[in-house]
Amino acid sequence: MNGRHCWWERGIIYQVYPRSFADSDGDGVGDLAGVIGKLDYLAWLGVDAVWLSPIYPSPMADFGYDISCYTDVDPLFGTLEDFDRLVEEAHRRGIRVILDYVPNHTSDLHPWFVESRSSRENPKRDWYIWADPKPDGSPPNNWLSSFGGSAWEFDGKTGQYYHHAYLKEQPDLNWRNPEVREAMLGVLRFWLERGVDGFRVDALRRLVKDERLRDDPPNPDYREGQNPYDALIPLYSSDRPETHEMVRMMREVLDGYGERLLIGELYLPIESLIAYYGSGVDLPFNFHLIFTPWRADAVYSLVKEYEAALPPGAWPNWVLGNHDRPRVASRVGEGQARLAAMLLLTLRGTPTLYYGDEIGMHDVPIPPGRIQDPFGKSFPQLGRDPARTPMQWDDSENAGFTAGEPWLPLAEDYEEVNVARQRKDPRSLLNLYRRLIALRRSEGALSTGDYSSLGIDGDLLYYAREHEGRRLLVVLNLGSDVQSTPARGRIVLSTGLDREGEEVSGRLTLAGGEGVILRSSG
Structure with missing residues (x-):
């Protein structure tokens, strides 16, 4: 950069x-x-x-x-x-x-799709993803819609299915065209x-999507009660x-x-x-x-x-x-x-x-x-x-x-x-x-500075941000109990107001859900 x-x-x-x-x-x-x-x-x-x-x-x-x-x-x-x-x-x-x-799909009322579904010969037919049924009349493959059920909708007038990753009212555009x-x-x-x-x-x-319209494989980690879309791994779709x-x-x-x-x-x-x-x-x-x-x-x-x-x-x-x-x-x-x-x-x-x-x-x-x-x-x-x-x-x-x-x-x-x-x-x-936001804007360490992970200590997560020699330490208590950790510096911002300006000279104690940003001195 x-x-x-x-x-x-x-x-x-x-x-x-x-x-x-x-x-x-x-x-x-x-x-x-x-x-x-x-x-x-x-x-x-x-x-x-x-x-x-x-x-x-x-x-x-x-x-x-x-x-x-x-x-x-x-x-x-x-x-x-x-x-x-x-x-x-x-x-x-x-x-x-x-x-x-929203480049993946249009409305089924978009003029492009109205033309596309009007006949197999329409110049915009290939603007969307159309495919013949299987011999038994079922959809071309097993792809699923994010909103439930098959990702294919049969169009009786032209005898083909069109693909929709979401609602049937949202036919997918063919970006290969x-x-x-x-x-x-x-x-x-x-x-x-x-x-x-x-x-x-x-x-x-x-x-x-896969040009050959291959079936997506089953998801071995899928469990009953999850989003039905997750029953397959969308490898080809x-x-x-x-x-x-x-x-x-x-x-x-x-x-x-x-x-x-x-x-x-x-x-x-x-x-x-x-x-x-x-x-x-x-x-x-x-x-x-x-x-x-x-x-x-x-x-x-x-x-x-x-x-x-x-x-x-x-x-x-x-x-x-x-x-x-x-x-x-x-x-x-x-x-x-x-x-x-x-x-x-x-x-x-x-x-x-x-x-x-x-x-x-x-x-x-x-x-x-x-x-x-x-x-x-x-x-x-x-x-x-x-x-x-x-x-x-x-x-x-x-x-x-x-x-x-x-x-x-x-x-x-x-x-x-x-x-x-x-x-x-x-x-x-x-x-x-x-x-x-104001501190982030004024401190290069927070807006564009380097990040150093300093690890975890129980429920405490802490890391440093540094820019041009100025170093800030962020300590967050993601638990509900009081936690403490070694630290030195002055608190420049806290999740409350009571501690801002406080000097920490050896050990920092945080209540559950409390976080602070310190100007580090060691």
């Missing part, structure tokens, strides 16, 4: 799920004008980029991940003019804008011309070698517009994940913290393995929550949520925050009659709605999110857990996030 770091290496990304962030027109669904109205909040918090989940025209079978037009904004969220204003206003505040890019590649790379150019600073590529590992060639094409497009960020959504083992650095993904999203047990030994082992696996020059990244997984406060508990914030914002690499985690929002139980998530309707225990509920801005009706009926129920505790209340409380989780 020659001592120079890109903006996204120094920065912090904040994910906005637009449906749930802020509603400006009272229809109960968040929109772009709502996001614009909250940019001052994001600037106050100190984040460097806002990543928007899909805002494109869509029938909303999967809430925007089923796209019917890639080069417009769904009226539910506003207009292209609203988007342009969002980019302008964000840039004015020093905030970059990252868009979701050069016309598809050029059309989808044109989508990137369209948004780059409008000032977008980067893309998060949805379902990247699914982009190319996912993470194919040709995917990297497609990534290189995306990279080439982005490189024509200066310093633009390419993020890959990649739920993969570490050894497969890091391969995407080589093809041009700046941040192959590292979701492993979401699935790692909240124990010092497990987190220590994960960080050690990940850091050791990174190729030379590759920049790490960490994610603790997103729109598809249970919220961090629900996974680790309220008492440890402060510690999770300190971990995320002091590890080496770019952190991504999920809206609401900074105030400790938790998963909200959704009554059966209010379930919106199509996956949740099929598998209620695995539904994603609980982590997508409206942002809790204040203690007014509907938490200040909307003047109408919110599209999902609000948390019962929103009158206590909200932005307005926590902004006034110096001890709040929100202000802890803000102080951590």
